[in-house]
Amino acid sequence: MIKYNPEKISKKLHVKTGDVVVVLTGKYCGKRGKILSVNRYEKKVIVEGISLATKHKKPKKSGEVGGIIKKETPIFACKVMNVCPKCGVPSRIGRRIIENNKHVRYCKKCNENYNN
Numbered sequence: 001m002i003k004y005n006p007e008k009i010s011k012k013l014h015v016k017t018g019d020v021v022v023v024l025t026g027k028y029c030g031k032r033g034k035i036l037s038v039n040r041y042e043k044k045v046i047v048e049g050i051s052l053a054t055k056h057k058k059p060k061k062s063g064e065v066g067g068i069i070k071k072e073t074p075i076f077a078c079k080v081m082n083v084c085p086k087c088g089v090p091s092r093i094g095r096r097i098i099e100n101n102k103h104v105r106y107c108k109k110c111n112e113n114y115n116n
């Protein structure tokens, strides 16, 4: 078990929960999906429909249904790239400062701000 020092982790990932991303490498190369969760300590993300693992579930309690369940497993965040909601093109994102020292993310292709 690795312990994380929260003070040493300052870098934010380029992706956020709810972002649509495209996978760049591996078996799911070129596939798009929505980010379900982000682990910025491990720099991993869970993308909807990507990196599915099959789990065989047995019914443990009465009333529970067993069977084969497909579940997403985390993949490294560096393997995914944001898809701009405005122009629909996979693109790098930048950050710029708006008023009150707030950052806003923007698409480097079309220069439009992201919603969040």
Ligand SMILES: [Zn+2]
Residues within 6 Å of the ligand: 084, 085, 086, 087, 088, 089, 091, 107, 108, 109, 110, 111, 112
């Ligand atoms: Zn764009």
